[in-house]
Amino acid sequence: MPAPLASPDVAAVLAQLSELADPRIRAVNENHGDDHSVHLGKLRELAKELKAQPELARELWRTGGSDARLLALLVGRPKQYDRDELDAMLRDAGRPKVQDWLVNYLVKKTRYAEELRTAWLADPDPVVASAGWALTVERVAKNPDGLDLPGLLDVIEADLKGAPERLQWAMNHCLAQIGIEHPGLRDRAIAIGERLEVLKDYPTPPNCTSPYAPVWITEVVRRRQV
Known part of the structure; x- marks a missing residue:
């Protein structure tokens, strides 16, 4: 109530x-x-x-x-x-x-963002964990120093396919963000997305970018290079 x-x-x-x-x-x-x-x-x-x-x-x-x-x-x-x-x-x-x-x-x-990010990532509740992954996306894009990016890809590769919907979306976003922001890991991020095929068939309106990580990564990188 x-x-x-x-x-x-x-x-x-x-x-x-x-x-x-x-x-x-x-x-x-x-x-x-x-x-x-x-x-x-x-x-x-x-x-x-x-x-x-x-x-x-x-x-x-x-x-x-x-x-x-x-x-x-x-x-x-x-x-x-x-x-x-x-x-x-x-x-x-x-x-x-x-x-x-x-x-x-x-x-x-x-000032609690990083403390909560690490706590939420480890939470057994997938909804709470999804918030940890959302904060991790922010770190990947803006402040990656200290993050174990290959380790994050290991976790994504192991758990993304079977994750509940909200957690899957957040992890998939992190996968795409790593591929977009970090050229040295781009091929691996794309390969993980291609193998897992998460959101590959998600209906995407015209003029919108697909959430399928290989397409998402490739399209954003292309736009930045124009």
Whole structure:
């Protein structure tokens, strides 16, 4: 059950979210495991109006609704959360979009990012582990010093094929990122993708890049060389 509302401000914001809700958007999102009903662009517009409000962010998160939680992640401040609170939020995030925004808009910007990355990678819960892999993608792209990239490829090669969906997506992203960012490992990353064939047949809209790692790697490298 959602926690009781702690202030009239929360009730007012929830009323705004209710007005912005569109059942057609929710129906589309449910196909991807999500349940938010407000267009993400409108959520960002509302967040811009509200500006940073740490306490409101906490109260919105406690309501449990995905729209409210996504808004909370936009109006919160990374420095307001400690390590244990971020860990608890990740484990309670539930929906993929909420988890994705939590990792990208909060956790990555805190001083706990590396500590949580290593802890989550080793977590037996595949959903939690997927967040660790998402943070690893960030390290691979921006700060790879100290990472055992060949070792990461070993793990991906062994576990990617049989991983649950959310974990598989995160590991596959890491595979592609290693191939894109590190030319010395590119051939191996492509070979792993070709052998495992994960997401090879994933339907990809026109003008979008396939999530199949060999195609993803090749296309991004090609664009950077143009």
